[in-house]
Amino acid sequence: MLRRIAQLLLRLAGWTIIGEVPDAPKAVFIAAPHTSNWDGFVALTYRVAVGLDIRFFAKQSLFWFPLGTLLRGLGGIPLNRDRATSAVDQAVAMFDAEEKFFFGLAPEGTRALRDTWKTGFYRIAKSANVPVFFGVIDYRHKHIGIGGRLDLSDDVDADIEKCAEFYKGVTGRWPQNATPIRFNVPVDPQHPTEKHKRPIRSFVRRTGRQTPSQQKALETYWPVLGIEYKSEQLDLAAVFGREAPNIVEIGFGNGDTLVQQAAENPDKNYIGIEVHEPGVGHCLLKATEAEISNLRLLMHDAIDVLTQQIPLESLSRVNLYFPDPWPKKRHHKRRIVQQDFLELIADRLQDGGTLNIATDWANYAEHIDEVLAESDRFTCTERREHDGDQPLDRPRTKFELRGLKKGHRICDWILTKSTKS
Numbered sequence: 295m296l297r298r299i300a301q302l303l304l305r306l307a308g309w310t311i312i313g314e315v316p317d318a319p320k321a322v323f324i325a326a327p328h329t330s331n332w333d334g335f336v337a338l339t340y341r342v343a344v345g346l347d348i349r350f351f352a353k354q355s356l357f358w359f360p361l362g363t364l365l366r367g368l369g370g371i372p373l374n375r376d377r378a379t380s381a382v383d384q385a386v387a388m389f390d391a392e393e394k395f396f397f398g399l400a401p402e403g404t405r406a407l408r409d410t411w412k413t414g415f416y417r418i419a420k421s422a423n424v425p426v427f428f429g430v431i432d433y434r435h436k437h438i439g440i441g442g443r444l445d446l447s448d449d450v451d452a453d454i455e456k457c458a459e460f461y462k463g464v465t466g467r468w469p470q471n472a473t474p475i476r477f478n479v480p481v482d483p484q485h486p487t488e489k490h491k492r493p494i495r496s497f498v499r500r501t502g503r504q505t506p507s508q509q510k511a512l513e514t515y516w517p518v519l520g521i522e523y524k525s526e527q528l529d530l531a532a533v534f535g536r537e538a539p540n541i542v543e544i545g546f547g548n549g550d551t552l553v554q555q556a557a558e559n560p561d562k563n564y565i566g567i568e569v570h571e572p573g574v575g576h577c578l579l580k581a582t583e584a585e586i587s588n589l590r591l592l593m594h595d596a597i598d599v600l601t602q603q604i605p606l607e608s609l610s611r612v613n614l615y616f617p618d619p620w621p622k623k624r625h626h627k628r629r630i631v632q633q634d635f636l637e638l639i640a641d642r643l644q645d646g647g648t649l650n651i652a653t654d655w656a657n658y659a660e661h662i663d664e665v666l667a668e669s670d671r672f673t674c675t676e677r678r679e680h681d682g683d684q685p686l687d688r689p690r691t692k693f694e695l696r697g698l699k700k701g702h703r704i705c706d707w708i709l710t711k712s713t714k715s
Contacts, residue, residue, distance in 0.1 A: 297343060310436055313430070313439035324457075328401075454477055520591050530565075541612070552589070565604075567596045609644065615651075616691060616693035629661060649672060652685070
C-alpha cells in the first residue's frame with residue numbers, strides 16, 4: 295500500500311521514474327546536485343516507490359520520538375560523531391558486517407553552494423570495494439531514479455571526471471547552488487579511509503541573490519578585469535601593463551570602496567579578492583562605470599591566492615577591512631588573523647609595506663591584539679579606536695556602518711612589516 299501511495303505521489307508531482315534497482319549485493323548510491331530540502335523528500339518517496347532498501351546517515355539529534363521511528367523506518371542511521379571512528383569507518387564497518395547493503399549520500403553534504411564535493415562516498419566505496427551508482431533527481435526533466443554505475447579505479451581524477459560527465463546534464467531545483475564536481479582534498483586510492491586534513495576556511499561561501507545586471511557584468515566584464523585562479527605566480531607588471539605599487543584587498547564585499555580607492559589613486563594597482571559572486575558582479579559594474587583600468591579581481595579563497603599567485607615581496611599594502619568575526623568561541627579558529635596569516639602577508643609585502651586592518655567586534659579586536667603581540671613580523675604603527683568618525687587611512691565601508699548601527703566601536707590598525715623580517 296505504501297509503495298502505491300509513493301508511486302502516486304511522484305506521478306501527481308510530475309516525476310518519471312527512470313532506471314532499474316541494481317542487481318548488486320552491495321553498493322554506494324550518490325545523488326547530485328543537492329540544492330534543496332525537497333531533494334530529501336523526493337528521494338525518500340522514490341525509495342518507498344521502488345522498494346529500494348537503502349540506508350543513510352542522519353544527525354543523531356534528529357532521532358527523537360516520533361521522528362526517530364520514522365527515520366529508522368525509512369533507512370536512517372544515527373551518526374555518532376562522538377565515536378573515535380569516522381563516518382567513513384562506521385559505514386565501511388556496516389558493509390563488512392552485512393551480506394547485502396546499500397548506502398546512500400549526497401556528495402555535496404549540504405544544499406548550499408560549496409567549492410567542491412566531499413570525498414566520503416568515494417572513500418567508503420573504495421574501502422568497501424563496492425560500486426557507485428549515480429542517483430538522479432533532475433528537476434528540469436522531472437526524472438528520478440538510477441542513471442549509471444561507476445566501478446572505481448586507482449585513478450581518482452579519472453573517476454571524478456566520469457562523475458562530472460554523467461551529472462552535467464542533471465539539473466537541481468536551484469541550479470545556481472550546484473557544487474562543482476571536484477574533490478576538496480586529495481584521496482589516496484591505496485589508503486582511502488585515511489582522511490587528508492582539510493585547511494580551515496575563514497569564510498563560508500554564500501550564493502546570495504544575483505541580479506541580472508550582476509550576472510551580465512560577470513559574463514561581459516570578467517574577461518577584462520577578472521583573473522582566473524591558477525596555482526602559479528602572477529606577473530603583476532604584465533597583468534597591469536606597468537610597474538606600480540600593488541595593493542591587495544581581501545574580502546571587498548560589494549566593491550564600492552575598492553572602486554573608490556582605485557579611482558582616487560590611479561598611480562597604484564589594486565587587486566581585490568572576494569568569494570561572494572554577486573559582490574564581484576556589483577564591483578565589475580561599478581569599476582566599468584568609473585572607467586578605471588588599475589583594478590583586477592580574483593574570485594577565490596584569499597589564502598590560496600596569496601600562497602600560489604602573489605609573488606614574494608611584491609605588495610606595498612594589504613587591506614583587511616571588517617573580516618568575518620566568527621564570534622562563537624568554537625569558531626575562533628576560523629578567524630583569518632592568525633600567526634600563519636601574518637607570516638603569509640609579511641612574506642608578500644615589500645620592506646616598509648603595511649597591513650591595514652579594521653573591525654567593529656571588540657572580541658575580535660582583543661584577538662588581533664593577542665596575535666600581534668606574539669608576532670615579530672610586524673610593528674604596530676598606529677592603533678585607533680573610534681565611533682566611525684576617524685577611519686585610519688581608509689574609506690568607510692557598509693560593514694562599518696552596520697556595526698555602528700549595532701552600537702559597536704571601530705578599531706583600526708596600521709601594521710608595518712618589521713625590517714628584521
